[in-house]
Amino acid sequence: MANNQYFEIITTDGKTLKYQIITAFKLASTGKYYIVFTDNLEQKTINIYAANYDPDDDTKFESIQTEAEWQIIKDQVNKIFQKTHINLKKENF
Amino acid sequence: MDSNNLVINLIHDYKRYRDSLQEEPRLIAFVKKHLLPNIHVMTIFYIMDYVADRIADVAFYYRDLTPRKVAKVKLPPELKVECIEPDYTQISANYAKVLATFAEILHTNFKPEDLKYFYRNIKNISIQTMAKENNPTTNSFISGYYVCNTNEMFVLENGAISTFYHELFHLASTYVDEANGTIYIGFKQQSHSLKYELGQGLTEGYTSYLAKKYSKDTNYCSYEFESDVAAALEKIIGVEEMQSLYMQGNLKGLIMALNQYDSIPHIMQFLQLLDFYNDYNDTNMMYPHLEDNLIQSYLLIINFLTRNYVLKLKNQVSSMNFSTPEDYEEFLLRQLISFIGASKITDYKLINKYLKKHLAYRLYRDEHNCFYIEQPLFHKGGRNGK
Incomplete structure (x- = not known):
């Protein structure tokens, strides 16, 4: 996780929503910036959201366009969760 | 489900x-x-x-943009800066090591959000060497310069690192706003058409100050008076804030920071006087008719700095306890001497010329061999009698 970092989104109707960042990265192949975030990390089923952002433009926040990009995002998330997962050692059986 | x-x-x-x-x-x-x-x-x-x-964990991916109606995103500073180190050997094989060292200095001494323009401009900078150039108008050598419109840098082939750092600090604090036709370089703001410009003197001074500080080149000597003024101003505003305002090209922020001590017209006058001094101070031979104006601007700048530093001190000491009023005055005086020493009145010949001509001021030297100016208690124009 990005060190338990949060960010806020202000909606067009004036609400401020807070989300926890799972990861953020830039893809060399697309040149785009991606942010992956959640609003319920402590729950059994975690909601994962993702979007494109622009470091220079606070108003730019767009949906992920292609399946290939989604697959990369899922791979990134899985890697992060695998690092934090507690594995039961097989020799206990 | x-x-x-x-x-x-x-x-x-x-x-x-x-x-x-x-x-x-x-x-x-x-x-x-x-x-x-x-x-x-x-x-x-x-x-x-x-x-x-x-299956590392239970994750449900929402493909649609969430939330849908986004007006603005407030990201942490680290996500707003592309801190991906460029390959400096691709930028310039000759100066790759210097560039990498400079980037490391920025990482260590500045906040991540202050490095936005550095990473933007360094990506496609063109660095070229030049022969030693003598500026025909001011009879001083140019050892390097940065052209913001074309993002080009010119430095002497075997020039000092401090000179290189000076130009790199210009690069790191430059933003060209094509939309409104304004160029921001440190504390300087300039229209594309050059119709208006403000902050050149302070920008060159603070750039020289930073170049000397971080290159640790004690022999570096460029824009001396402006550099001393910038150092003194940093004592008023604070190191972190001044560095941040400079790197973000935020002249307005600097004016607002000073506004807590002085009025906007006085601050604007200070900036304009320093610009004037920067334009003409090296031209004793070229513009002799401006000598009095230079002396006046010099003194007004020093008085501006002193006045505001005293105000800052008074705010700070208001919560301190002193045994007697004399202790309080002595504390203020020592702080003031130290502060004016930092501004280092270097053009002593210019001051003496003014003193001889007008005899309106007394120049004192304290035990630390620093000079300071005090107005006498008699009429202006009278002799400095005792």
């Missing part, structure tokens, strides 16, 4: 159960003795372990 989520939830439950078995050694012993020897049970457990380990 669809079948996919049902399976995922089932495996998630199994993982939790499996983790909890570590607390039940007797149960584990029972499983090992009675269940695992059965090949079918063992296979089922193996498959479930295999799948469970590969």
Whole structure:
């Protein structure tokens, strides 16, 4: 996780929503910036959201366009969760 | 709940159960003795372990943009800066090491959000060497310069590192706003058409100050008076804030920071006087008719700095306890002498010329060999009698 970092989104109707960042990265192949975030990390089923952002433009926040990009995002998330997962050692059986 | 989520939830439950078995050694012993020897049970457990380990956690991906109606995003500073180090050998093989060292200095001494323009401009900078150039108008050598419109840098072939740093600080604090036709370089703001410009003197001064400070080149000598003024101003505003305002090209922020001590017209006058001094101070031979104006601007600048530093001191000491009023005055005086010493009145000849001509001021030298100016208690124009 990005060190338990949060960010806020202000909606067009004036609400401020807070989300926890799972990861953020830039893809060399697309040149785009991606942010992956959640609003319920402590729950059994975690909601994962993702979007494109622009470091220079606070108003730019767009949906992920292609399946290939989604697959990369899922791979990134899985890697992060695998690092934090507690594995039961097989020799206990 | 669809079948996919049902399976995922089932495996998630199994993982939790499996983790909890570590607390039940007797149960584990029972499983090992009675269940695992059965090949079918063992296979089922193996498959479930295999799948469970590969579904790191239960995650449900929302493909649609969430939330939908986004007006603005407030990201942490680290996400707003592309801190991906460029390959400096691709930028310039000759100066790759210097560039990398400079980047390291920025990382260590400045906030991440202050490095936005550095990373933007360094990507496509063109660095070229030049022969030693003598500026015909001011009779001083140019050892380097940065052209913001074309993002080009010119430095002397075997020039000092401090000079290189000076130009790199210009690069790191430059933003060209094509939309409104304004160029921001440190504390300087300039229109494309050059119709208006403000802050050149302070920008050159603070750039020289930073170049000397971070290159640790004690022999570096460029825009001396402006550099001393910038150092003194930093004492008023504070190191971190002044560095941040400079790197973000935020002249307005600097004016607002000073506004807590002085009025906007006085601050604007200070900036304009320093610009005037920067334009003409090196031209005693070229513009002799401006000598008095230079002296006046010099003194007004020093008085501006002193006045505002005293105000800052008074704010700071208001919560301190002094035994007597004399202790309080002595404390203020020592702080003031130290501060004016930092501004280092370097053009002593210019001051003496003014003193001889007008005899309106007295120049004192304290025990630290620093000069300061005090207005006398008699009429202006009278002799400095005792």
